[in-house]
Amino acid sequence: MQDMTIDEAWQELASESALDVVTKAQPFMELMTKYRCALMEIETKFKVLNEEFSIEYNRNPFESIKTRLKKPISIIEKLKRKGYPLTMDSIEKNLADIAGVRVICSFPEDIYILSEMLLRQDDIVLIEKKDYIANPKPNGYRSLHLIVDVPIFLSTEKKHMKVEVQFRTIAMDFWASLDHKLKYKQDVENPELIAAELKKCADIIDAMDYRMQEIRNMIDRNPNREKLRWCAIGDSITFLNDHLEQTGERVKNGYLTRTRNKCEHEYDMEIMNQGIDGSVTGDFVHRELPEADLYTVLLGTNDWSQGVPCGTAEDFINRHEGTIVGNLGIILDHIHEKCPDARIIVMNPVERGDFVEIIDPSNNMHGSYALCHGQKLKDISAKIFRCADSCEWVEALDLHRLSGFKQGNVLHFKRIKVDGEYRNVEFPDYVQYSYDPETDEYPYPSAAGWMTYDGLHPSDEGNERIATILAEQILQVPMEKRIYE
Ligand code: GTP
Ligand code: MG
Numbered sequence: 001m002q003d004m005t006i007d008e009a010w011q012e013l014a015s016e017s018a019l020d021v022v023t024k025a026q027p028f029m030e031l032m033t034k035y036r037c038a039l040m041e042i043e044t045k046f047k048v049l050n051e052e053f054s055i056e057y058n059r060n061p062f063e064s065i066k067t068r069l070k071k072p073i074s075i076i077e078k079l080k081r082k083g084y085p086l087t088m089d090s091i092e093k094n095l096a097d098i099a100g101v102r103v104i105c106s107f108p109e110d111i112y113i114l115s116e117m118l119l120r121q122d123d124i125v126l127i128e129k130k131d132y133i134a135n136p137k138p139n140g141y142r143s144l145h146l147i148v149d150v151p152i153f154l155s156t157e158k159k160h161m162k163v164e165v166q167f168r169t170i171a172m173d174f175w176a177s178l179d180h181k182l183k184y185k186q187d188v189e190n191p192e193l194i195a196a197e198l199k200k201c202a203d204i205i206d207a208m209d210y211r212m213q214e215i216r217n218m219i220d221r222n223p224n225r226e227k228l229r230w231c232a233i234g235d236s237i238t239f240l241n242d243h244l245e246q247t248g249e250r251v252k253n254g255y256l257t258r259t260r261n262k263c264e265h266e267y268d269m270e271i272m273n274q275g276i277d278g279s280v281t282g283d284f285v286h287r288e289l290p291e292a293d294l295y296t297v298l299l300g301t302n303d304w305s306q307g308v309p310c311g312t313a314e315d316f317i318n319r320h321e322g323t324i325v326g327n328l329g330i331i332l333d334h335i336h337e338k339c340p341d342a343r344i345i346v347m348n349p350v351e352r353g354d355f356v357e358i359i360d361p362s363n364n365m366h367g368s369y370a371l372c373h374g375q376k377l378k379d380i381s382a383k384i385f386r387c388a389d390s391c392e393w394v395e396a397l398d399l400h401r402l403s404g405f406k407q408g409n410v411l412h413f414k415r416i417k418v419d420g421e422y423r424n425v426e427f428p429d430y431v432q433y434s435y436d437p438e439t440d441e442y443p444y445p446s447a448a449g450w451m452t453y454d455g456l457h458p459s460d461e462g463n464e465r466i467a468t469i470l471a472e473q474i475l476q477v478p479m480e481k482r483i484y485e
Pocket of ligand 1: 130175
């Protein structure tokens with residue numbers, strides 16, 4: 001090109017081969033334009049949220065936002081590397097990171113608030129989520145990655161585009177950019193030492209992020225915040241909050257701790273955890289409970305697995321002991337007599353997958369996709385909600401519906417022997433294979449966990465979701481402002 005005169009270059013451009021290139025490039029350019037539009041859509045959504053937040057809460061949920069379109073050469077390189085065809089269809093189908101948005105927040109909490117706010121918008125569909133904050137990469141990399149589908153409206157069509165959104169704190173971004181620079185630097189001395197040092201820095205940064213967040217929360221605290229004694233009644237899901245070692249180190253924080261943290265700007269909460277491992281409603285019927293300002297009840301899942309009959313609305317009204325809703329009524333009466341002014345929130349049980357206890361795999365049971373003693377967990381949940389809702393001094397929280405725990409997301413897969421060979425089998429396929437605790441390996445390696453880590457007990461993600469829903473109820477967030485409503 002350098003040796004060409006301008007005239008020659010024009011001639012070359014006018015030639016058939018150049019026309020050919022331009023014609024072929026046209027669909028590619030059009031596709032890139034669509035990705036650029038998708039980036040604009042997502043960027044605008046975040047900017048709108050930022051505006052609203054700064055007016056309503058005097059606070060910005062993110063510090064900065066960057067968008068980038070993958071370069072043509074990187075697109076071709078990635079398609080080749082992954083062995084995908086070099087076509088427009090293939091780009092759209094196989095690559096999810098052509099359009100990338102990076103949102104830099106001040107605090108880890110804001111990342112989850114912001115990502116939930118994006119995902120609740122009804123034109124956004126979540127395709128994939130990788131939470132490298134809850135589960136950092138072995139090198140120490142932390143960020144929350146979402147692949148979302150966003151529609152763009154063109155003059156003649158509506159088109160769905162994929163966008164990769166990465167959420168990081170300033171500190172996580174600082175680490176990642178240094179890590180990125182080092183990746184491109186070849187032949188460094190002592191690569192292992194550098195990797196180990198970087199990992200240490202990542203952990204320091206993580207600890208710092210949470211300390212800074214605590215400082216922010218202390219500053220934001222209402223100086224007149226109320227003391228609130230919270231009596232939490234429940235089974236192992238509640239009990240485990242204070243026995244995290246029994247989760248095989250799978251869970252960092254249970255829903256009680258998370259809820260308290262979310263409410264701490266308004267309430268100085270003292271948690272009285274009354275959770276009993278494996279308990280049913282009957283276990284609380286004659287139990288002495290401490291005095292409190294707030295009572296929460298989350299029971300029913302073991303009643304289902306043990307075949308306690310659910311009972312009817314009449315059983316609830318007549319406090320018919322021995323039925324789930326009858327027992328619940330008795331417990332509620334006890335609380336109400338003891339502390340007539342206390343708030344009482346009744347939650348209903350969430351869906352469960354095939355449960356295998358991590359510390360004792362002989363304790364296992366099929367998920368709530370199947371009946372147990374003729375009852376569906378879903379029906380029991382609905383009945384608990386309706387009964388609690390019918391009682392005027394009780395707040396009923398439909399955790400079953402709001403939490404969105406489903407057979408498809410309680411676990412990513414079950415690792416199970418298929419024809420003598422271990423395979424990661426997803427729901428519903430895993431239902432047909434049986435698990436033998438005597439001979440088989442534990443079926444849920446950490447990657448299998450999703451809303452739960454063992455099919456029944458909430459993971460960090462599951463606990464976070466429950467806590468968000470419960471905190472919104474405790475803080476009496478108006479319905480239209482709730483993330484989960
Ligand atoms: P590819 O998209 O094919 O790379 O694989 P993937 O989709 O499985 O990757 P993942 O979602 O884990 O990461 C995608 C992007 O996250 C990368 O392009 C980087 O921007 C960023 N990322 C992931 N891991 C690291 C890391 O260890 N260090 C840094 N600096 N960035 C990372
Ligand atoms: Mg990717």
